[in-house]
Amino acid sequence: MPRPPIERAVGGVPRVTLFKPAGVPGRDLEQLSLAVDELEAIRLVDLEGLSHEQAAAAMGISRQTVGRVLERGRATVAEALVDGKAILIAGGQYRIEPRQLCCAACGEVWTSDPDATPLTCPSCDSPDVRICWGGVGRCGRPRGEGRGARGGGGCQGRGRRRGHDGS
8 A cells, every 4th residue: 555645835725726728618628637736846946946955845845756746737737738728726735834934125034824915024015025945034045046036036135033133
């Protein structure tokens, strides 16, 4: 009997769970299923620009597992785009965990409620809020690292942690 899969940590379930080609009625489309953990792996690696190792740490799984989950998710998205199919986001082996967020404007760091919206900094009300990956004062990824690094990479906050005196 195979070992049960380890649940993958995700920051939340997406609010929009169905994507389909425009102009085609949903009843006429084949639906492909994209698991929540597959979407999280795609988000972390392809959107946030994290390495497989960083994504694995964020999801609480091995680097090899991230690679497999990412491969399955990318294949599903590619098939839907190329063949004009709908994508239904549901299921998978996951658990929702709050994420540590930080503000790119002022460097404030806090723990989020996965369902909290809108995401603005509690200190300065800036909407430039990112998931903290590398510890206090580092949002996103270090400057210039990762495939998705745009315009200088992640934030270089001041490292203030909410509720702490900074020592």
